Amino acid sequence: xxxxxxxxxxxxxxxxxxxxxxxxxxxxxxxxxxxxxxxxxxxxxxxxxxxxxxxxxxxxxxxxxxxxxxxxxxxxxxxxxxxxxxxxxxxxxxxxxxxxxxxxxxxxxxxxxxxxxxxxxxxxxxxxxxxxxxxxxxxxxxxxxxxxxxxxxxxxxxxxxxxxxxxxxxxxxxxxxxxxxxxxxxxxxxxxxxxxxxxxxxxxxxxxxxxxxxxxxxxxxxxxxxxxxxxxxxxxxxxxxxxxxxxxxxxxxxxxxxxxxxxxxxxxxxxxxxxxxxxxxxxxxxxxxxxxxxxxxxxxxxxxxxxxxxxxxxxxxxxxxxxxxxxxxxxxxxxxxxx
Numbered sequence: 001x002x003x004x005x006x007x008x009x010x011x012x013x014x015x016x017x018x019x020x021x022x023x024x025x026x027x028x029x030x031x032x033x034x035x036x037x038x039x040x041x042x043x044x045x046x047x048x049x050x051x052x053x054x055x056x057x058x059x060x061x062x063x064x065x066x067x068x069x070x071x072x073x074x075x076x077x078x079x080x081x082x083x084x085x086x087x088x089x090x091x092x093x094x095x096x097x098x099x100x101x102x103x104x105x106x107x108x109x110x111x112x113x114x115x116x117x118x119x120x121x122x123x124x125x126x127x128x129x130x131x132x133x134x135x136x137x138x139x140x141x142x143x144x145x146x147x148x149x150x151x152x153x154x155x156x157x158x159x160x161x162x163x164x165x166x167x168x169x170x171x172x173x174x175x176x177x178x179x180x181x182x183x184x185x186x187x188x189x190x191x192x193x194x195x196x197x198x199x200x201x202x203x204x205x206x207x208x209x210x211x212x213x214x215x216x217x218x219x220x221x222x223x224x225x226x227x228x229x230x231x232x233x234x235x236x237x238x239x240x241x242x243x244x245x246x247x248x249x250x251x252x253x254x255x256x257x258x259x260x261x262x263x264x265x266x267x268x269x270x271x272x273x274x275x276x277x278x279x280x281x282x283x284x285x286x287x288x289x290x291x292x293x294x295x296x297x298x299x300x301x302x303x304x305x306x307x308x309x310x311x312x313x314x315x316x317x318x319x320x321x322x323x324x325x326x327x328x329x330x331x332x333x334x335x336x337x338x339x
Contacts, residue, residue, distance in 0.1 A: 004211050006253060011203050011210075015249045019241065023279050026248035030280040033255045040094060040258060040283040040313040041301070042128075043087035047116065048074045048099035048109075054167045056155075057231040058195060058224055061100040068228070074099070074109050077116060084120045090298045092286055093315035095120050096128035096151060102168070103133035110138070114145045121146030126315050128188060133168070133176045139183035148319070149218060150180040151188035157204030160197045174208075181214065186319070190220035190260065193246055194237035202246055210253040217318065218283070219250050219257045223264025237264065240272040244279045251280025258283045258318065270304050277308065 014022065030036055050071030052061045060068075084095045097116060104110055113131065120127045129142065130151035142150065154173050155161065161170045180187050191205045209216060224237045238246075243264070250259050260283040261276050268276070273284075286298055305312070 002215070002256065003253075004213060004215070006207055006210050008203065008207060011207055011249065011253065014252055015199070015203055015206075015245060019245070022245060022248045023275070026251040026280045027278050029252050029255050030282070034280075034282055035313075036277075037308075037310055038282065038313045039277060039305070039310050041090075041092045041286045042094040042096060042260070042283055043083075043090075043092040044096045044098060044285050045075075045080065045083050045087075046100070047080055047097045047113070048072070048101065050100055052100040053102050054165065056165050056167075058164065058192060058227070060227040060230060074112055077112065077119065080116045081119045081123075084123055084125060087286070088123055088125055090286060091302075091312045092125070093313060094126040094128055094149070094283075095123075096130060096149075098130045098151075099132070101132040104131050104135070104138045106138070110141075114141060117142060117145040117147050121148075124315060130188075133172060134179050136179045136182055139179045139185060143183040143185050147185055148316075149186040149188045151218070151220070152176045152180065153190050153192070153220065153222075154205060154208055155191045156195065156197050157201040158208065159204055160195075160201040163197075164195060174212075177212065177216075186218065187212075187214070187216040188218035188220065188260075189216040190218070190222065190250075190262070192222040192224055192263070193242060194224035194235065194264070195232060196235055202242075203249075206246070206249055206253060209250070215254040215257050217257060218260055219254060220260040220262040221247050221250065221281070222262040223267065225263050225266075237267070240268055240275065243268075243272075244275050247276050247281050248279035260284070270307065273304060274308055277310070282313070 050061045055064060080097065087095055117127050126148040127146060128149040128151055129147060152173060156164055158170045177187055177189055189209060193202055209219060223243050224232060224235055226233050226235050226237065247259055259281045261281040262285055265273065265284065284301065286301055
C-alpha cells in the first residue's frame with residue numbers, strides 16, 4: 001500500500017524494531033514490488049567541479065573550504081558523451097551529470113548541458129542531472145531535451161539541516177523538487193547519514209521524503225565520506241547496521257522507489273553490501289570516483305554481482321512498469337549512428 005501520510009510514531013516503530021525483524025519486513029516488501037536479484041548500475045560524472053558558493057559542511061566542492069579538489073569548468077560535449085558510452089559498455093543504464101552550481105542560470109553553460117542531455121538520451125540511457133536549484137521553466141527545458149530524472153537531495157531532517165548548510169533553505173530544496181515534479185521528470189531525492197545527526201533526524205528525513213505528495217522515484221542513501229578541509233573532516237560516520245536500518249525503513253515506507261546505495265560504499269565489504277540489497281537497496285553507482293570521492297571499481301562490482309547472482313537492471317524498466325512519461329528510446333539505427 002502506497003502512503004504519503006506517515007506519522008512519526010509509525011516510523012519510529014518500524015525503524016526501532018529488532019534488526020533482523022526490520023530486514024525481514026523490508027525484504028518482504030522489496031520482493032512484492034521489485035526483482036530482488038536485479039540492481040541498477042548508474043554512473044555519476046562531475047561535468048563542472050569545484051568553486052561552489054554554498055557552505056554544505058560535507059562537500060569537497062565548496063569554494064570556501066581548502067580541499068584537494070581540482071576545479072574545472074564545464075566539460076566539453078564530446079568528453080561527456082564518451083564517458084556515457086564507456087559507462088554503458090560497463091553495464092550502466094543510468095548516467096547522471098553533476099555540476100557544482102548553487103542554481104541553474106539561463107546562460108550558455110545551461111544550453112551546453114541541454115545538448116549533453118540530448119546526446120546521452122540518444123544512447124538509450126536514463127539521463128539524470130544534479131545542477132542545484134531549478135526553476136519550473138528550466139525543468140521544462142530539461143524535460144524537452146529528454147531528461148529522465150533530476151537529483152536534488154534534502155540531505156537530512158529539517159531540524160538538523162541548519163547544522164549542515166546555511167546558504168540554502170530546506171524549503172528551497174523542496175521547491176526545486178516541486179518544480180521537477182511539475183515538469184513530469186522523475187524525482188531523485190534522498191540524504192546523507194553519518195553527519196552527526198540523531199536517530200530522530202534520520203526518521204525525520206525519511207518522513208519528509210515519504211510524505212511528499214508523490215514518493216521520489218529514486219531515494220539515494222549516502223554514508224558520509226569525510227573530506228579533509230571540510231567542517232565534517234573528522235566526523236565519525238555511520239556503521240553498516242545504521243545504514244541498513246535507514247535503507248530498510250525507506251524500502252518499507254516507499255515500496256515503489258529505487259533505493260540507491262550511494263556514497264560511502266567503499267567502506268562496506270561484500271557482506272555489508274549484500275545486507276543492503278537484502279534490505280531493499282536496488283541501485284549502485286559504478287566507477288572508481290563518485291563526483292569527487294572514491295568508489296569501488298567496476299571489477300569489484302562485477303565480482304559482487306556474480307557472487308550474489310545479481311543481474312543489472314535495464315534502462316527505463318521502472319518507467320514502463322509505473323507508467324512514467326519518458327522520451328522514447330531511439331531506434332537501433334539511431335544508436336548505431338550515435339556510436
